[in-house]
Amino acid sequence: MKDLEKQLGRIEPLHQEAAEQTRQHVDQLTKPLGSLGRLETLAVELAAMTGEAFPVVSPPGIIVFAADHGVATEGVSAYPQEVTAQMLLNLTHGGAGINVFARQIGALQKFVDVGVAVEVDAPGVCKKRIRAASGNILREAAMSREEAKRSIQIGVESAQEIVADGAKVLIVGEVGIGNTTASSAILSALTEADPDEIVGRGTGLTDEGWQRKKAVVREALALHRPDAADPIDVLAKVGGMEIGAMAGAILGAASRRVPVLLDGFIATVAALLAVRLQPTVADYLIAGHRSQEPGHAFVLKTLGKEPLLDLNLRLGEGSGAALAFPIIEASTRMVREMATFASAGVSDR
Ligand SMILES: O=C(O)c1ccc[n+]([C@@H]2O[C@H](COP(=O)([O-])O)[C@@H](O)[C@H]2O)c1
Numbered sequence: 190m191k192d193l194e195k196q197l198g199r200i201e202p203l204h205q206e207a208a209e210q211t212r213q214h215v216d217q218l219t220k221p222l223g224s225l226g227r228l229e230t231l232a233v234e235l236a237a238m239t240g241e242a243f244p245v246v247s248p249p250g251i252i253v254f255a256a257d258h259g260v261a262t263e264g265v266s267a268y269p270q271e272v273t274a275q276m277l278l279n280l281t282h283g284g285a286g287i288n289v290f291a292r293q294i295g296a297l298q299k300f301v302d303v304g305v306a307v308e309v310d311a312p313g314v315c316k317k318r319i320r321a322a323s324g325n326i327l328r329e330a331a332m333s334r335e336e337a338k339r340s341i342q343i344g345v346e347s348a349q350e351i352v353a354d355g356a357k358v359l360i361v362g363e364v365g366i367g368n369t370t371a372s373s374a375i376l377s378a379l380t381e382a383d384p385d386e387i388v389g390r391g392t393g394l395t396d397e398g399w400q401r402k403k404a405v406v407r408e409a410l411a412l413h414r415p416d417a418a419d420p421i422d423v424l425a426k427v428g429g430m431e432i433g434a435m436a437g438a439i440l441g442a443a444s445r446r447v448p449v450l451l452d453g454f455i456a457t458v459a460a461l462l463a464v465r466l467q468p469t470v471a472d473y474l475i476a477g478h479r480s481q482e483p484g485h486a487f488v489l490k491t492l493g494k495e496p497l498l499d500l501n502l503r504l505g506e507g508s509g510a511a512l513a514f515p516i517i518e519a520s521t522r523m524v525r526e527m528a529t530f531a532s533a534g535v536s537d538r
């Protein structure tokens with residue numbers, strides 16, 4: 190990934206001085222020491238990421254990447270493939286769940302087609318199509334190595350664009366019928382997790398469909414034998430274009446010291462790919478929520494991240510991260526707006 194590294198520049202280590210300044214300030218605010226719990230540690234983490242002791246996180250930026258998966262023809266999703274394109278159109282009309290939550294938090298929104306099966310003609314779609322759906326991983330590679338790299342590069346560029354537009358935190362979301370199958374295969378390949386432990390029902394498979402999905406993941410891994418030490422190989426053989434783009438966007442945001450608020454299973458598997466490509470990116474990740482998909486708890490544990498919310502969500506699109514955003518914002522407002530013991534004339538311990 191030499192070319193990508195060149196394009197990204199370095200991902201800077203955390204800013205310890207800013208973090209220390211925030212830590213000291215938080216301890217002077219008018220509250221019992223440590224009483225705002227996770228909000229306090231979040232405030233310090235955000236300072237370390239941004240390099241600013243009093244960071245601003247609004248407006249957040251949300252990028253939804255859409256792509257189709259050849260494996261969808263194997264009966265691994267409760268919904269048909271055409272839903273991906275239909276939902277992409279719905280997103281541009283503002284009718285999807287993430288649109289509602291994005292409006293609630295005043296987010297910038299971007300919708301990127303990286304490989305939907307049927308092209309969507311709508312002005313709100315950024316067309317970065319690599320190919321019309323990935324290959325069916327049960328029989329062929331999801332994509333070529335070049336296509337996998339291209340997906341990452343599109344993600345990097347999309348993140349850089351939304352940051353240039355003013356986004357202070359990045360949320361990456363996706364739509365892609367079949368992408369929990371691809372994400373499960375990536376996760377198993379990268380961690381040697383047993384598919385039985387991490388494959389879930391995705392959009393809501395029946396017991397029979399769920400068993401078939403586990404077998405598909407197992408067979409795809411046996412066929413392709415992706416190299417765990419080579420994340421691009423894993424992405425190309427059993428991944429998907431929106432997953433590569435999300436990994437790239439996460440790298441792109443971190444390279445600009447922009448914190449990344451993670452959504453559900455697919456977004457977090459993309460984050461694991463990003464971490465395997467560039468380990469320092471892990472410092473810029475905050476887990477928004479824990480999805481119902483069983484592999485999500487596993488990948489969060491692998492990344493060492495504790496989610497902010499657990500609302501039994503399994504929508505994707507960036508929805509869980511958008512719902513967690515007000516907590517991030519509250520931590521920054523605590524630092525900026527609360528009085529100190531000295532300023533308010535309140536007696537300290
Ligand atoms: O984010 C999650 O944790 C999540 C869990 C289950 C399903 N999804 C969404 O549902 C789609 C994938 O489910 P499936 O069953 O088609 O693999 C895809 O469009 C995702 O956005 C998302």
Ligand SMILES: Cc1cc2nc[nH]c2cc1C
Pocket residue numbers: 268272276363364365392504505506
């Ligand atoms: C309707 C629908 C909306 C979605 N949004 C993200 N994934 C989705 C999957 C389906 C099926």
